[in-house]
Amino acid sequence: MVQSVRRAVLMLRELAAEGPGLGVTELARRLGIAKPTAHALLRTLEAEGLVMRDRGSGRYRPGPGLLQLGNAYLERQELRTRSLTWADALAARANEAVWVAVPAENRVLVVHHAFRPDGAVQILEVGATLPWSTCALGKAIAAFLPGPRRRELLAEEPPVLTGSSITDPAVLAEQLREVARRGYAVEDQESALGDAGIAAPVFDGSGEVAGAIGVVGPVERVLAEPAAEDNAVAVRETARNLSRDLGAPRGTGYGGRDGWDRA
Template sequence: MVESVKRAVRILQELTGASPRLGVTDLAARLGISKSAVHGLLRTLESDGLVVQDAESGKYRLGPALVIFGNAYLDTHELRTRAVTWSNLLAARTGEAVWVGVLVHDEVMVVHHAFRPESVVQALETGATLPWSASALGKAVVAFSSEELQQRLLSTPPAALTGRTITEPAALAAQLARAREVGYALESQEATLGDAGIAAPVFDRTGAVAGAIGVIGPVERLLDDERRQSYAIATRETARNLSRELGALRADGRRAPF
């Protein structure tokens, strides 16, 4: 592992966190290295547009080149590319917003967001990240991942985003078991008060979980007894169709349908 590259990545991670603007002294303290070393790394990152320095405060923040890298990642992500049409169809079928997410370490990144099909102001959430345990997308992915991954994630105390976020490992394990049983995962006001989610896993040609697709909306609408079942069916069917398009195999080794 190249230490200078690792340190440069750490700088970018620190600037991505709760303090989006940091000075040389701050970064040196956080990384545990000299200010001269941090300064040299920042100059290199700045020359390629990965960080920029505020003229007034002298502190650094993330640079515009990262947007290019991020867009390139999304544009070349097979799940996102394949999911665009299916997400729009699911949004039209349910009348709700649809997210497609992938697991990145212990978080879920939204790689595609299909707006709710009505003329209201909606914020684009593509690129947003959430703790896996506080989202239906994350629970759907983890529930169908390896037991080793599940145990690792359950062994680390998850972040609580609201007073309703489930953080007890036993309760989360029970939710994962339930998701495997019914084929989809639920989330109720765990990430944002008032919102809920229903998501199902998407598999790739190797049989591994590629990500998840789910509907997001107000809890009183999404988890209404009558609507929840129809939304869950629509979400599972869409996930299966998307899995087929990714080349997923059935349990008997043949190509989908499942």
Template sequence: MAGSIQSVERAAAVLRLLAGGERRLGLTDVASTLGLAKGTTHGILRTLQQEGFVEQDDASGKYQLGAELLRLGNSYLDVHELRARALVWTDDLARASGESVYLGVLHKQGVLIVHHVFRPDDSRQVLEVGAMHPLHSTALGKVLTAFDPVAHREALEVERQRFTPRTVTEPDEFEGVLDITRARGWAADLEETWDGVASAAAPVHDRRRMPVGAVGITGAVERVCEDGEIRARLVAAVRDCARAVSRDLGGGRF
């Protein structure tokens, strides 16, 4: 059996130490507690910080666990519980809207589709569970980016590809889209990812009031839109579905 990797063991020890106390720890505290040289400890902390596993307080310079580590720690439970809780509600949304329904979560700088309900007609459709959708152009992606700080950072770090003439790629304009999404509580994709296709999505929150995913509908523009906007009844149906799943996850009313 191959031996352990010392650098990984040390990084794990740093994370365990930061997880074990209620206060932030400075470089000297971490180094002395673990018996490591300051230079080695600083390198580990800086690497963990770059990956989002550790955060440094600007005022004190001390370190604490980062949002990315907390999100990963709950990801397995969240995804599986999210899908289980959403099954009935997404089926209802597909019947009510007449469109395909998608449930997505943040994964590797994109949206991972974890559940897909076919449009309730006799048309030929392809199951997209496991597919990756972009953060910056899809309704699911915009919702995650607007409400999840980790998704927001990742959406700004990656190159935002222009899929259609309507795709928003410039940082300032994209931030404006996110502001609108936060203000109204849902996002739209009006032919920004695929020509002739529109979608609407809303966030799903868990018992910690954290966004753990997004649910939305997707369909042909002529069915989903009216006067260039997502039909109000479809927006209401998507938001009702998101609220219902959130309540089942312990998120309460919002």
């Protein structure tokens, strides 16, 4: 591992997590490096457009170069590209917003967002990340990961975003078993109060879980019957069709055969 590259990546992550930006001294402290080293890294990143310095406060923030890199990733992300039509169709069928996400360490990254088709003002969530344990998308992915990786996730301390966030690993493990059995996951106000989601895993040509697709919206609409059952059916059917579009073998992953039971 190249130490300078790793430090630069950690520095970008610290800046991404801080809205107001950070100064050289604070960045050096957080990374455990000398102030001159932090300053040299920042100057290099600034020259490449990856960070920018506020002339008034002297604080550094993420730069426009990161947006270019992020857009390049999205344009070449196969699951996102393949999901565009399927997500729009699911949004129209469920009359709810649809998110597509991929795993990102112990979180999920939203790579596509199809707006709810009612004309209401909505905020684009592409690029948002959520802890895997607090959303249906994350649980749909985690349930079908290889056993060792799934156990790693369950061994970590679950974050708390709302009073409904689940913090008991045993409860999360049981939820994942149920997801693997029925083929879809449910979230009930675990990421944000009043919001809910239903998501299903999407598999690639190798049979591995590539991400998840799901509906998100107000809990009183998404999880109220009979809408909840209709949404679950629609989400799972869409995920299966999207998986086939990615080349996944028929039946891959569902019923726990390729997910929970895999060592």
